[in-house]
Every structure is written in structure tokens, then in C-alpha cells.
Amino acid sequence: MRELKIFSGQANRPLAKNICNFLHLPLAEITLGKFPDGENFCKIEEDIRGRDVFLVQPTCPPVNDNIFELLIMIDSCKRASAARVTAVIPYFGYARQDRKDEGRVPITAKLVANLITRAGADRVLTMDLHSPQIQGFFDVPVDNLYAAPVLNDYACSIPVPDGDRIVVSPDVGSIKRALGHAKRLGGKLAIVDKRRDNPTETRQEHIIGGPVAGHVAFMFDDMISTGGSICGAAEKLTSAGVKEIHVAATHGVLCGKAIEKLSASPITSLAVTDTIPIPPEKMTPKIKVLTVAPLLAEAIKRIHHDQSISILFDKGEE
The missing domain is CATH 3.40.50.2020 (Rossmann fold)
Incomplete structure (x- = not known):
């Protein structure tokens, strides 16, 4: 060779x-x-x-x-x-x-x-x-x-009472990804109806599926960029009665005011992989880096x- x-x-x-x-x-x-x-x-x-x-x-x-x-x-x-x-x-x-x-x-x-x-x-x-x-x-x-196997292993490491796990798609475009994770993790599936007002701003209108109240929510995405969509979805889930929100994404771009948004959001934890290096100044107690x-x-x-x-x-x- x-x-x-x-x-x-x-x-x-x-x-x-x-x-x-x-x-x-x-x-x-x-x-x-x-x-x-x-x-x-x-x-x-x-x-x-x-x-x-x-x-x-x-x-x-x-x-x-x-x-x-x-x-x-x-x-x-x-x-x-x-x-x-x-x-x-x-x-x-x-x-x-x-x-x-x-x-x-x-x-x-x-x-x-x-x-x-x-x-x-x-x-x-x-x-x-x-x-x-x-x-x-x-x-x-x-x-x-x-990176789904790595993200799934992380999600499985979080203790959740039987029947309380729910996988939530942060938008309609991520339904296929959420279905794949739900199939391997078990639990129900819900979808956040996201509307985009302009290239940088979105709003969350409804939660489809559920109910989500009293559950531990897991959201998966391919990347977290400015954090607007995922934080908006987390706030919508919190207002609907979700106990905890754990987010896992492959690429932690984390640009603009993403760190400030994530720190102020109701997200319990955020796991990203090391496809992109995260500078020490951007690391917060909520962020966990998984290796691929x-x-x-x-x-x-x-x-x-x-x-x-x-x-x-x-x-x-x-």
C-alpha cells in the first residue's frame, strides 16, 4: 500500500x-x-x-x-x-x-x-x-x-425518566434528522414551526406534536451559527412546560452574539463536536465539546x- x-x-x-x-x-x-x-x-x-x-x-x-x-x-x-x-x-x-x-x-x-x-x-x-x-x-x-452516532451517545448519557424523553425538530427542515435521532433514542417527536422574517431573524409560531409539558427535550441540528433559531425554539418549549432542554449539533460556528444568546436562553446544555475549534473565551458551563x-x-x-x-x-x- x-x-x-x-x-x-x-x-x-x-x-x-x-x-x-x-x-x-x-x-x-x-x-x-x-x-x-x-x-x-x-x-x-x-x-x-x-x-x-x-x-x-x-x-x-x-x-x-x-x-x-x-x-x-x-x-x-x-x-x-x-x-x-x-x-x-x-x-x-x-x-x-x-x-x-x-x-x-x-x-x-x-x-x-x-x-x-x-x-x-x-x-x-x-x-x-x-x-x-x-x-x-x-x-x-x-x-x-x-456525527449522529456521537451525538446520540451524548444524549443517551443524560439520565431521563422513562417516558419523559422527547426529540424536537427546531424547524420543519430538520424533521428528517429529528426522526432519525428519535428512532434510535426512543421517545416522542415534536416540531417547532419556525418562520423567517429576514436572513438574520426568525420567530417560532407553534409546536406541532407532543404534548411536551413535563418532558425532557432533545434538539439536534447540523450547525449552530448565530443561535437565534435554536434559542427561539428553546424559549417556545419552555413556555410550553418542558423541564429540560438539551441541544446537540455537529458544527459549533457560534458567530455574532451566539454565546450571549445561548447563555441567556433556557437551554440546559449544548453539545457540539470539534469539527470547528471553539476558542476558550467562547466556552461556557453549558457547552460540551465531543470529538469526532x-x-x-x-x-x-x-x-x-x-x-x-x-x-x-x-x-x-x-
């Missing part, structure tokens, strides 16, 4: 190191930085000719810097004669710009996919894409992993040995 090499960009080196620890591999050496004028610099510090290379780089904030760094890492590896380059993108930025919902707007998710492909990536490994159809934007194979490093490590090992990825989710996929 070709020798496996894992490199990390600057977006999330702790995650890359954890992946290497599970694979019992050293993190390969790379030099990244900027010239005085702000241009990015990259140099691969190891021989990768004929190697199977994996580049770990979520395109989280600062999104544009991290995307461009990923592109020049890919180009560096291709020009160094790597046999195969897999872009490991635990969080894919611009994923919400995946369609033309009005005139004269771009489909930026497709543009970023084109950039990654044209830079020379032979394969993409990502996690919980905002829309699964984004896989079709790439002209190379894409493996979209699910073992899942990504196993996927990398299976890709390297040309084995099935879908078998990982036979019992955990949503």
Missing part, C-alpha cells in the same frame, strides 16, 4: 493531531504562513512522492483564509507528485449558499467545490453537509460522514485501504 501522510492546515490542528493519535501516526510536517503583503505561503517539509495524502482543514471562520490555505496545500501536494490527495473538510463553509433562492445571486457552494476540484483534490471527506446534494457539486468522489476524531480516523484508514465507508453508519446514520 502507498504510505499514508496526514497534514494539517492552521484551521484545526488539535483535531488533526487527535486523528493521527488514533491512527498511531505522526502529523506530517508542513510550513504555513503569510508573506508581509498578506499572501499565503506553504511548503511541504516531507517527501510525498507516490504517497496517499490527507489534508485536514475545515473551512470555518476566517472562512476565506482557510479555503485559500486549503487550495495552496492541495496544489503543493500535487506538484510534489503525491499519488492521491484527499481534502478532509470536517466543516464545509459556504454550504448554506447552495441554491439560487432569488435572482442575481451566486451558488457559492458550487463555486468553492469547483475551486477545490480544480486545485487538484482527488477526493473529499467531509461531515454533515448542510445539504446532502452538495456532494453533487464536486466532480470527484465525496464521503459525507454523519475517531470517526474521521476510521474513515481515513478505510479510504486508504479502499474499504467501505457506509458500513460505519449501518447502525448510526440518520
Whole structure:
């Protein structure tokens, strides 16, 4: 087999190191930085000719810097004669710009996919894409992993009296995800009817299903960005008589005033994975970080040995 090499960009080196620890591999050496004028610099510090290379780089904030760094890492590896380059993108930025919902707007998710492909990536490994159809934007194979098993394990670790668990979808678009979690966790299902007034503001009108009074609610989402939707849903559930509210999401973007909103909300706990690093100043007692490093490590090992990825989710996929 070709020798496996894992490199990390600057977006999330702790995650890359954890992946290497599970694979019992050293993190390969790379030099990244900027010239005085702000241009990015990259140099691969190891021989990768004929190697199977994996580049770990979520395109989280600062999104544009991290995307461009990923592109020049890919180009560096291709020009160094790597046999195969897999872009490991635990969080894919611009994923919400995946369609033309009005005139004269771009489909930026497709543009970023084109950039990654044209830079020379032979394969993409990502996690919980905002829309699964984004896989079709790439002209190379894409493996979209699910954090559902990790989130379900966390939810199961929270003690709940028999019959009191209820899984709540924070909006209509998340019903399929909520159904998948409810199937594996047990309990009832409810839906919060969310209305969007503008790109940054939403309001919660009704709770469909239930009843929710006296129950412990679990809400799951692919990402928490500004926190407006999830906090609004939590307030609606509290007014309906829910005892506790536990939220679990794959990507903790937590931008804008998200931390302030979450701290002031009735949410009991918030679990996010380490696809995006959370700065210490954003950590609060409510936030718990779950690692997806073992899942990504196993996927990398299976890709390297040309084995099935879908078998990982036979019992955990949503």
C-alpha cells in the first residue's frame, strides 16, 4: 500500500493531531504562513512522492483564509507528485449558499467545490453537509460522514425518566434528522414551526406534536451559527412546560452574539463536536465539546485501504 501522510492546515490542528493519535501516526510536517503583503505561503517539509495524502482543514471562520490555505496545500501536494490527495473538510463553509433562492445571486457552494476540484483534490471527506446534494457539486468522489452516532451517545448519557424523553425538530427542515435521532433514542417527536422574517431573524409560531409539558427535550441540528433559531425554539418549549432542554449539533460556528444568546436562553446544555475549534473565551458551563476524531480516523484508514465507508453508519446514520 502507498504510505499514508496526514497534514494539517492552521484551521484545526488539535483535531488533526487527535486523528493521527488514533491512527498511531505522526502529523506530517508542513510550513504555513503569510508573506508581509498578506499572501499565503506553504511548503511541504516531507517527501510525498507516490504517497496517499490527507489534508485536514475545515473551512470555518476566517472562512476565506482557510479555503485559500486549503487550495495552496492541495496544489503543493500535487506538484510534489503525491499519488492521491484527499481534502478532509470536517466543516464545509459556504454550504448554506447552495441554491439560487432569488435572482442575481451566486451558488457559492458550487463555486468553492469547483475551486477545490480544480486545485487538484482527488477526493473529499467531509461531515454533515448542510445539504446532502452538495456532494453533487464536486466532480470527484465525496464521503459525507454523519456525527449522529456521537451525538446520540451524548444524549443517551443524560439520565431521563422513562417516558419523559422527547426529540424536537427546531424547524420543519430538520424533521428528517429529528426522526432519525428519535428512532434510535426512543421517545416522542415534536416540531417547532419556525418562520423567517429576514436572513438574520426568525420567530417560532407553534409546536406541532407532543404534548411536551413535563418532558425532557432533545434538539439536534447540523450547525449552530448565530443561535437565534435554536434559542427561539428553546424559549417556545419552555413556555410550553418542558423541564429540560438539551441541544446537540455537529458544527459549533457560534458567530455574532451566539454565546450571549445561548447563555441567556433556557437551554440546559449544548453539545457540539470539534469539527470547528471553539476558542476558550467562547466556552461556557453549558457547552460540551465531543470529538469526532475517531470517526474521521476510521474513515481515513478505510479510504486508504479502499474499504467501505457506509458500513460505519449501518447502525448510526440518520
